Amino acid sequence: MDHPAALRYPHAQDVASILAALHGNTQRGLDSVEAQARLARHGANRLPEAKGRGAWLRLALQFHNPLIYVLLAAAVLTLLLRDFTDSGVIVGVVIVNAIIGFVQEGKAEQALTAVRRLLAYRAVVLRDGLRQEIDAATLVPGDVVLIESGSRVPADLRLFEARSLRVDEAALTGESEAVDKSTASVADDAALAERSCMAWAGTEVRYGQARGVVVATGTSTELGRIGHLVSAVPNSVTPLTRRLDRFARQVTLFIVVASALIFIWGLWLEALPPLEVFLAVVGLAVAAIPEGLPAIVTIVLALGARAMARHHALLRRLPAAETLGSVSVICTDKTGTLTRNEMTAVGVLLRGATLAVSGVGYVPEGGFSVDGKPFAPAQDTALRVLARAALLCNDAQLQHDAQDGWSVVGDPADGALLTLALKAGLDVAREHADAPRVDAIPFESERRYMATLHRDSHGHSFVLLKGAPERVLELCTHTADGLPLRRDAWDARIAEAAASGRRLLAIAQRDMPRTPMTLVESDIAPGFTLLGLVVLQDPPRPEAATAVAECRNAGIRVLMITGDHAITAAAIGNQLGLRGAGVLTGPEIDTLDATALRTRLQTTDVIARASPEHKLRLIAALKAEGAQVAMTGDGVNDAPALKAADIGVAMGLRGTDAARAAADLVLGDDNFASVAHAVREGRRLYDNIRKALLFILPTNGGEAGVILLAVLLGWTLPVSASQILWVNLVTEITLSVALAFEPAEPGIMRRPPRAPGAALLSGAMLARIAYVSLLMTASTFFAYEWELARGVGIDAARTAAVNMLVIGEMVYLFNMRRFTASSINISALRGNAVALWVCALLAMAQALFTYAPPLQAVFHTRPLDAAAWLLLGVLGAAKFLAVEAEKWWLRRRGISL
Numbered sequence: 001m002d003h004p005a006a007l008r009y010p011h012a013q014d015v016a017s018i019l020a021a022l023h024g025n026t027q028r029g030l031d032s033v034e035a036q037a038r039l040a041r042h043g044a045n046r047l048p049e050a051k052g053r054g055a056w057l058r059l060a061l062q063f064h065n066p067l068i069y070v071l072l073a074a075a076v077l078t079l080l081l082r083d084f085t086d087s088g089v090i091v092g093v094v095i096v097n098a099i100i101g102f103v104q105e106g107k108a109e110q111a112l113t114a115v116r117r118l119l120a121y122r123a124v125v126l127r128d129g130l131r132q133e134i135d136a137a138t139l140v141p142g143d144v145v146l147i148e149s150g151s152r153v154p155a156d157l158r159l160f161e162a163r164s165l166r167v168d169e170a171a172l173t174g175e176s177e178a179v180d181k182s183t184a185s186v187a188d189d190a191a192l193a194e195r196s197c198m199a200w201a202g203t204e205v206r207y208g209q210a211r212g213v214v215v216a217t218g219t220s221t222e223l224g225r226i227g228h229l230v231s232a233v234p235n236s237v238t239p240l241t242r243r244l245d246r247f248a249r250q251v252t253l254f255i256v257v258a259s260a261l262i263f264i265w266g267l268w269l270e271a272l273p274p275l276e277v278f279l280a281v282v283g284l285a286v287a288a289i290p291e292g293l294p295a296i297v298t299i300v301l302a303l304g305a306r307a308m309a310r311h312h313a314l315l316r317r318l319p320a321a322e323t324l325g326s327v328s329v330i331c332t333d334k335t336g337t338l339t340r341n342e343m344t345a346v347g348v349l350l351r352g353a354t355l356a357v358s359g360v361g362y363v364p365e366g367g368f369s370v371d372g373k374p375f376a377p378a379q380d381t382a383l384r385v386l387a388r389a390a391l392l393c394n395d396a397q398l399q400h401d402a403q404d405g406w407s408v409v410g411d412p413a414d415g416a417l418l419t420l421a422l423k424a425g426l427d428v429a430r431e432h433a434d435a436p437r438v439d440a441i442p443f444e445s446e447r448r449y450m451a452t453l454h455r456d457s458h459g460h461s462f463v464l465l466k467g468a469p470e471r472v473l474e475l476c477t478h479t480a481d482g483l484p485l486r487r488d489a490w491d492a493r494i495a496e497a498a499a500s501g502r503r504l505l506a507i508a509q510r511d512m513p514r515t516p517m518t519l520v521e522s523d524i525a526p527g528f529t530l531l532g533l534v535v536l537q538d539p540p541r542p543e544a545a546t547a548v549a550e551c552r553n554a555g556i557r558v559l560m561i562t563g564d565h566a567i568t569a570a571a572i573g574n575q576l577g578l579r580g581a582g583v584l585t586g587p588e589i590d591t592l593d594a595t596a597l598r599t600r601l602q603t604t605d606v607i608a609r610a611s612p613e614h615k616l617r618l619i620a621a622l623k624a625e626g627a628q629v630a631m632t633g634d635g636v637n638d639a640p641a642l643k644a645a646d647i648g649v650a651m652g653l654r655g656t657d658a659a660r661a662a663a664d665l666v667l668g669d670d671n672f673a674s675v676a677h678a679v680r681e682g683r684r685l686y687d688n689i690r691k692a693l694l695f696i697l698p699t700n701g702g703e704a705g706v707i708l709l710a711v712l713l714g715w716t717l718p719v720s721a722s723q724i725l726w727v728n729l730v731t732e733i734t735l736s737v738a739l740a741f742e743p744a745e746p747g748i749m750r751r752p753p754r755a756p757g758a759a760l761l762s763g764a765m766l767a768r769i770a771y772v773s774l775l776m777t778a779s780t781f782f783a784y785e786w787e788l789a790r791g792v793g794i795d796a797a798r799t800a801a802v803n804m805l806v807i808g809e810m811v812y813l814f815n816m817r818r819f820t821a822s823s824i825n826i827s828a829l830r831g832n833a834v835a836l837w838v839c840a841l842l843a844m845a846q847a848l849f850t851y852a853p854p855l856q857a858v859f860h861t862r863p864l865d866a867a868a869w870l871l872l873g874v875l876g877a878a879k880f881l882a883v884e885a886e887k888w889w890l891r892r893r894g895i896s897l
Contacts, residue, residue: 159198311681447521
């Protein structure tokens with residue numbers, strides 16, 4: 001037997017052909033011996049486990065950074081020179097940074113493992129002619145499987161019996177509603193969501209029962225195919241990670257080359273003692289290396305992650321926080337993200353009026369209106385009769401929870417009808433008591449209606465009918481007021497509502513001339529009275545349109561990608577301000593090459609009937625155009641795209657484990673508005689990281705410049721290597737951390753997204769780094785030389801130089817609270833209390849450094865007098881004003897950083 005390759009399109013073949021190819025039997029199933037043989041041939045019905053990196057490897061990779069290599073080399077050299085203070089501080093910084101990174105990356109990628117958990121653990125089958133419950137892993141092609149409401153489909157099944165079967169395939173196809181299933185074959189090119197004779201592994205049965213023959217197990221299932229896509233997608237690297245890696249390599253190369261040149265200069269041209277030159281070069285390396293940068297970046301991102309969490313956005317990888325700030329395209333799911341995922345009755349079509357219904361979801365609050373004017377349901381018999389029929393011909397229940405609010409148990413459309421009845425003022429228990437149900441014909445896709453038989457307290461029997469408008473209208477002959485049914489007029493009203501992407505249900509009633517105890521299909525014949533139609537919709541979230549507009553104002557394109565029908569998708573897209581015209585569909589994507597697809601994407605913002613492969617192609621096409629892509633999703637079908645995007649955003653409430661594991665960010669409220677807020681926060685984080693760089697690099701540059709100038713001129717070093725390390729330790733872990741708390745710059749969401757290849761440091765930023773480095777070097781040398789000229793001795797002069805470095809960094813912190821806006825105002829002292837606190841702590845640390853005997857012994861410092869402090873204050877103020885002058889010049893030239 002050549003299976004499963006011989007059954008490429010089981011949905012397009014009749015059941016007899018399937019059974020013949022599988023040597024199956026619908027009455028007896030497989031015998032145990034044959035089942036064991038097939039299990040050995042096809043393998044277990046499970047998916048392979050994902051391989052993760054071990055803890056030791058993840059820890060070792062934390063040291064894989066050029067800056068860390070140079071720091072470790074400096075630590076070894078200072079240790080060989082018995083400079084234990086410098087060695088200890090350097091090693092401490094490296095270890096702390098490694099621990100932070102190890103903890104944050106502790107959760108390895110588990111997307112494929114999460115997909116595996118969607119497979120059912122147990123299955124009910126026919127084996128040896130008997131109904132048995134077996135381990136789902138032992139299912140084989142040809143097994144006959146029984147499924148019913150509440151069960152999970154254990155393998156891909158070709159259905160041959162189905163009674164009122166509705167299956168929730170949202171996790172696999174993105175279809176927002178449970179899908180009606182039947183046994184009739186469909187076209188071989190039918191989309192996955194339209195293969196109504198198939199039940200897919202991992203989906204859930206919402207209603208009814210069925211039998212089917214297994215046509216695929218394990219990796220051969222649709223679920224297995226998606227699992228393979230997930231494992232095949234490489235892990236993406238965030239833009240921040242790429243930029244920092246490139247920056248680390250550039251800084252490392254610069255430090256190595258500069259150190260070598262300075263060593264050669266001091267040794268050969270200045271004829272300085274080799275040990276003195278070597279110590280100066282080590283001091284230069286220690287001064288130039290921004291050893292606090294990795295920790296500062298991690299702290300900025302961690303604080304940003306906390307801020308995002310307060311707005312229901314939970315980060316799985318810290319660098320992803322910044323990635324959101326650089327995205328230029330957001331590909332978002334529709335159901336539950338842009339919409340509420342709660343079916344709502346938004347309108348009622350009666351013979352004489354079209355009513356609008358207010359309220360959303362299953363909350364029984366709202367009212368009715370006609371042309372914007374309030375409409376009282378108690379005054380309209382036709383509306384109450386329709387609402388009563390919607391309540392009685394219904395299998396759903398509404399539940400209320402103090403924490404989760406209102407929800408529906410059963411079909412969402414039935415829940416919407418119940419909510420409509422409650423808004424009309426009806427009492428559910430009383431109506432059921434007045435007209436109890438006697439019998440029912442459940443909904444099936446072949447019939448396209450549901451019918452219930454009722455008998456009231458007077459013994460009068462009647463039938464209620466609910467279903468597809470075209471099917472119900474075929475059975476109606478007149479309207480509620482006794483007038484003949486004008487089919488053409490109703491068809492026009494139905495077409496108008498359907499064109500807006502809304503779903504309609506027709507409701508009808510027929511009196512029974514007898515008092516039957518059962519309801520049969522022959523009772524459903526022409527002669528019904530049309531009570532009206534209910535217009536249903538999964539409405540957009542009220543805040544979604546605002547969030548979409550905010551993203552578009554920020555230069556971010558929003559694409560809606562959904563598994564729903566094109567008409568529904570286009571209607572929702574138009575309501576949200578997206579270009580819904582000319583919807584791009586999955587089948588159309590299959591006909592386009594890469595170039596044509598990129599061209600087609602320029603004309604629409606809505607993609608419907610998209611499969612996992614389509615989503616991957618869409619992301620690839622957008623990336624080929626240079627876009628930074630964020631992808632949102634909730635189903636297992638979204639997992640490959642979530643992993644392939646620059647940043648994947650999964651839904652936390654209704655999302656599958658597979659989607660959450662493949663994503664970088666998980667939304668706790670499944671709300672697109674949270675994505676927009678996360679984008680804003682990501683931009684703020686990136687700004688603060690750049691501010692930290694603009695703070696750390698000039699201060700390190702000033703420290704290195706002091707040593708560099710001294711070696712070039714053959715002078716004694718104004719500060720020692722240990723003193724420089726002290727400055728780095730107390731300023732980079734205090735002052736630069738304050739910048740992590742900076743609020744967003746004004747107009748942050750009116751800026752266009754950053755270009756993917758943009759350098760971490762712009763030309764204007766490099767110019768400021770050089771300018772401030774020169775100011776730091778000059779002011780430090782001036783303080784050092786001034787104190788020497790006063791005859792206070794080299795240790796006191798060095799103490800003044802160190803304090804000048806620290807004061808220069810403190811005033812520069814307030815310069816850097818705004819990139820180019822002026823800091824000569826009171827607002828520079830407000831909005832960031834952390835900056836004031838760290839300056840106070842730093843002042844205390846410098847007082848101890850200058851006056852505490854233990855620190856004087858370690859760092860060879862001496863007390864400073866009032867004249868020295870006055871000089872340092874004047875130099876600090878001059879440096880602050882010099883930077884403000886540069887910012888003024890940038891503003892006049894219209895240059896931004």
